[in-house]
Amino acid sequence: MEIDILDFVEQCRDLAKQALGKHAGEPASGGFARWVHVVLHCFRLEEGHSYRETPNRLKYMSEVRDVLGLDQDELPDYSTIYKSFDRLKMWVWRALLRVSAQQHPQSGHVALDSTFFDRRAASSYHCQRSGYSVQTLKVTTPFVFS
Structure with a gap:
């Protein structure tokens, strides 16, 4: 399915600003507003660009x-884009997911937790060496009926 990249970026901008609320204008890293970093990552992933290609395409x-x-003179360096992805907190992505999910009408479809894998004993050697203690880690796989 083809999309108009300009419409996509505009929608991402609106969703990012809505999701971030009062934090949208705060710089995440590199001096750019947080919403700009979010939209850059959405653009990069939608187009399938690498971190190095993104500033060149822009x-x-x-x-x-x-x-x-x-x-054109103030485009972020690829390393800024790369580092900002790790610096953005999980609440940013959760808020973006919540706001984007609210854009769609409720269809009556449900998602079920079909499986989970208990990874308590995974990499006990690493936990002992690094001093970490993992109580329980559950990984779920959603299954959607339509």
Whole structure:
């Protein structure tokens, strides 16, 4: 399915600002607003670019740069984009998921927890060496009926 990348970036911008609320304008890293970092990652993943390719692609996409409020001379370096992905806290991604899920009408479909794997004993050697203690870690696989 083809999408218009400009519409996609605009929707991501609106969702990111809505999800982040008052924290949207705060810089996450590199001096750019937090919502810009979120939209850059969405853009990168949607287009299938590497971290190194993303600034190069943005250089030639003036409309996308305009949506992000970036000049051609102030594009973030690929290392800034790479590091910002790890620096964004989990609450940012959860808020984005919650806001984007609320955009769709409720269909009556349900998701069931079909399996889980108990990984209590995984890598006990690493836990002993590093001083970590893992009580329980459950990994679930959702199964959706339609």
